Amino acid sequence: MPTSPVWNSRPKTRGMVLDLIRAARTISRIELATTTGLTPPTISEVVRDLMTDGLVVEAGRGASTGGKPPTLLRLNPTARYSVGVQLERNTCVIVVVDLAGRQVARTSFRGTAQMPPEQALPFLAAQVNATLDAAAVDRARVLGVGLVSYGPQDRHAGLLLTPQPTEEWGDYPVAPRLAEILGMPVLLDNDAAAAAIGEYWIGTVDPRSTYGCIYMATGIGGGVVVAGEVYRGSSSNSVEIGHISIDVHGDECPCGNRGCLENYSGPAAVVRQALELPGLTDQLMLDPTTTDFLTEFARIAAAANAGDTQARHLIEQSARYLGCAAVTITTLFDLDLIVLAGPSFAVAGSIYQTLIQQEVDRRTFARRAHPVRVVPSVNGSDAAAIGGAVLVLQSELTVGRARADDGPAPPAAEMRSAT
Structure with missing residues (x-):
């Protein structure tokens, strides 16, 4: 068991060093010491531990600055893997990523929304196993x-706190039950928060930036990342921009609020608006009885791209409402970047952007102080699933896997509380 003072804060130090190696792709021990402010012996001890666990490997020599060329370090991508599962009302996406966040497998299938949880979760577990x-x-x-x-959800207990899509899902322990079936830890998190942190991990945003994510699938969600950490709030149900009220006299939303953005700008709202236009409904063969709003919305978005005037009006109206929400979260959090993620941006993303x-x-409000860029997600429609896998990887950076002489790895409950 190491006795150096660094090991009194071992998880934090280890995580910081591992995250720097990940972000830099290749970096020397000297650069790690300079960046972290830790002493070279401390860095050598931490790196030795990471190499013992197989998480880090040496990657040749760097450029000489006059003396012996430094040895470079990098992540060992195949040392660890994680699985991300996006559980949507109408579709499910499963991805497997390596330690560097690179996708190594993917599958998708029709959602399990109409199944009861006791039927849906074993089916989902079977799909995870098949993908691995x-x-x-x-x-x-x-x-x-x-x-x-x-959301809303209790991520620490692994519960969805909403009776959607059916009453059986409300307060059901989805994460503990799936963990029991799979025999591995399962983290429950918000899809928009996951999509937001995925951008950071892949390295497409400045790690020092404060940025937001607007996530649109069947509904609309949001996430904010500050210096690589998701803003959580008191119960991890933060930045739910789909339920910002944009009309105090609007209709009551199932969430309990009135005039929610989602009821004006979300895919389901756009489909309902299209169904009020008989000509557009007939032209696109929209199904007034469907609950698969993603498919119907994609038809409207495609028509908007093709120049259909009515479809274009509906998409642009939705985008203007989302623009209002983007201004709100930018003003609240002083953002410098907004990422658009999720399957509903796949077809008409350029119009929204x-x-x-x-x-x-x-x-x-701060437009004279600094610009705010609006960009598409590099992870596209799979942003939430990839982000879910990234959140698991981030738990490795936060607490690390215990060495053989340090006792067992942390249980799932500790893993959940670490992210």
């Missing part, structure tokens, strides 16, 4: 599963 088998991933190297879905950028440029 197809990727030939050793389960001993799998850290766990990041299960991401809509343009109009939201216009609203932000015109109306943001």
Whole structure:
């Protein structure tokens, strides 16, 4: 057992060093010491521990600055894997990523929304196992599963706190039950928060930035990341921009609020608005009885891209409402970047990006102090699933896996509280 003072705060120090190696791709021990302010002997001890665990490997020599060329370090991508599962009302996406966040396997299928949880979760577990088998991933190297879905939720207890899509899902212990079936830790988190942190891990945003994510699937959610950490709030149900009231006299929302953004701008709202236009409904063959709003919304978005006037009006109206929400979260959190993520941006994302950028440029409070860019997610439609896997990886950076002489790895409950 190491006795150096650094090991009194071992998880934090280890996580900081591992995250720096991840972000830099390749870095020397000297650079790590300079960046962290830790002494070279401390860095050597931490790196030795990470190499013993197989998480870090040496990657050749760097450029000489006059003396012996430094040895470079990098992550060992195949040392650990994680699984991300996006549980949506109409679709499910499963991804497997390595320690560097690179996707190594993916599958998707129709959502399990109409199944009761006791039927849906074993089916979901079977799909996870099949995906791991197809990727030939050793389960001993799998850290766990990041299960991401809509809110509200109790992420520490692993409960969805909403009776959607059916009453049976309300207060059901989805994460503990899935963990029991799979035999591995399962983290429950918000899909928008997961999509937001995924951008950071992949390295497409400045790690020092404060940025937001607007996530749109069947509903609308939001996330904010500050210096690589998701803003959580008191119960991890923060930045729910879909339930910002934009009309105090509007209809009551199932969430309990009135005039919620989601009821004006979300895919379901756009589909309902389209169904009030008989010509557009007939032209696009929209189904007035469907609950698959993602598919119907995609038809409207495609028509908007193709130049249909009515469809374009509906999408632009939705984008203007979202622009209002973007201005709100930018003003609240003083953001410098907004990422658009989720399957509903897949078809008409360019329309949304343009109009939201216009609203932000015109109306943001701090616009004279700094620009705010609106950009599409690099993870596209799979942003939430990839982010779920990333949240599991981030738990490795936060607490680390125990060495053989340090006792067993942390249980799932501790893993949940670490992220």
